Amino acid sequence: MRVTLLGTGDTTGTPTVGCDCDTCNEARERGIERTRFSVHVENERTGESLLVDFSPDFRHQFLTQETPLPDAAVVTHIHFDHLDGLGNVYRLLDHLDVHATNEVDPMKDESVAGTIRSKFDYLDRIEVHDQTPLEPFRTCGFDVTFVPVVHPPLLCYGVAIEDPETGAKLSISGDSTFAIPEESREVLADPDILLAEALVPSSLCEYHPAGGHDHDENGVPRTFGTKHMTREGAISLGEDLNADVTRLVHVAHYYPPEEAFEEPLAVDGEVYDL
Template sequence: MGVKFTLMGTTAGLGVPAFHCNCIACREARADPFWARTRSGAVLETGKENILIDASPDLSKQLLRERIQSVDYLFVTHWHYDHFGGIGDLEYYVKLERKWPVALFLPPSAVDDFAKVYPFLEEVFVIEPWEFGKSYAFEGIELTVLPARHSIETGGILLAGSKRAAYFTDTAGLPAPTARQLQGVDTLICDATFNGANWFPHSHMNWQEAIALGESIRAQHTVLTHLAMHYSTPITAAQLQEKLKDYAQVSLAYDGMVLTI
């Protein structure tokens, strides 16, 4: 039996719908809350421990929705607000319920930034800089941080259990050594930020580029995430689903999507 891996959030910095936006994607999400998307993050539930990957500004809402009542570890992939803005949501969980610190794995370049932004969380977390290529063993799963290609130091996550899955929400393709390590992965969950023109080709991908990446590493299944439905050319989830009918091994991520690894 594999480990449960839940995509708690599946969009980029604004969320869908955005409070200020009335594009077709935001109208769709308001009409059907299933297509509403919170900022990207995920959780591994091993049965003994819960491991968060990123802490979006929507973290508290996500934990409530997925009925996650404990957190044991937190890996932050990179120091952009939509991936760390919910760290403070764990403060009173630790102080009032858990009673001992959560292990927080940060990019080495973000350790000083964390201390500046969250000096009041000194007793809430035990800080450890993660290392590229280092594997962390948990019950039934091994987690390895690998280099992504983004605007700042960023790690993607390789999960190895009964299957292999790669979680790369913010990346413009992959560095060659990472791509070699991910060859033949069972599931690639990756950055598909844009529909149409890619505004930031050195940091993100559009959905066609994400599909091409999955094909290039021979992923058995590619899941498109970090979807900013209003960026570049707005598109609804229904419209994107229609386009994906031509790709048998490609799926559209949604909040609460569960994979078994």
Template sequence: MRVTLLGTGDTTGTPTPGCSCATCERAREMGVERTRFSVHVTNEVTGETLLIDASPDFRSQFLTQGVPLPDAAVITHIHFDHLDGLGNVYRLVNSLDVYAAGETDPQTGESVAETIQRKYHYLDQVTVTEAAPFETFRAAGLDVTLVPVDHPPLLCYGVIVEDGDSKLALTGDTTYAVPDDSRDRLANADLLLADGMLPASACEHHPIGGADHDADGVPRTFGTKHMTRKGALDLADELDADRTRLVHVSHHYGAEDAFADDMAVDGETFTV
């Protein structure tokens, strides 16, 4: 599999429009971006391509990275920065198989798959298929599995993509409190893409602080929805990932840390 990181940022991206913080200025100087989250996977045997999450930056991502338009897509949850790019397939693809969890979310009264069907009912190109957590399905000639993670108040899922012995794992948007069954399935990946939205120090500015503290009192969860860098790296160690890149990264890291080796930027590619 060839993996291209189309979008590695959070909801505002880096640089953030209108922001002149040191990190955004450093990104401009370096000529790098973290647009809204999306990952592109190419099946190097069949040539088929899989999109994981449909970023609002869909058009610019595909133009910038020069990867083929997707044959199939997986949507992890219904927050706009992971879903609202789906409308971009209009007049760009003839057909797109979209896979999403079919379990009903108590918060919305419908599943992720049903939300997609409702919002994009006008897209004749899109065929939505419900997937059950922990049950592997085939998409773009690859084995794909959704696993529940922890991103309240909505249901959200991590994603595992396998091709023979090769394994890509994504935590999805989550706190450090990933359920044990999901951890078991995410373990031993050749490449892990882990939500590391903020540094642990940012928890000082959240109304409820941080959670899931390590033995030294460092929070591994920021607030209620995302991991800190500490949480993401600790989870990667526990999952015994061969390689780890932190994604869904905000501009709230200090400029001296924001572009460290473990912090992904758009356009990175990996062979898995």
């Protein structure tokens, strides 16, 4: 299993367009990017590859990273920075299997799979497959499981991807607070690598109208506001899940420049062979 981090940024990416903050300027000077979130997972046994989420930066990512176009994809939720890149596959692929959950979101009266069908009805070469959360399915030679996480107001999912032949395992938290349900944690547990969302450092919680939540034993908030994990929360999640390696993704440009590119925060283009 070869894992390539195509996009490690949040909804605006780093550098952010039109922003001259110290962190964005530092990224420009270093030639570092955090484009919108997406992960490429290649099965070297079968020659197939799986894409996790369709970043709006799809074209740029596949032009700049040495990864083949996907044979199949999974979508964690319907926010712009995770779904809207699907339109980029127009005229690039003859066929693409897209897997998404069948659970109806009461806020939308539609499942993630249903939203993809209605929003991208013009893409006649994609085939959307409904999947039930917590029930594994096989694609690209991998066993894949969607797990519910907490990202209000919409339903959102993390993903566990395992190679049944080699035992390699990738877990992705999805966009979530630290309060991931226990049954989801059990599925995500013991990965070779965990990609955990870490929007901001916990020190910024004082500036959020909702403050910070899910405090650890030292009073450090592991949730920023009501929708995202802090850096400290993501690191703690990795420890709780017994991850061999934890890389922090979905990172915003609000990190101070002296912290923004330090371990274990990921940047685009990192590759891991599991």
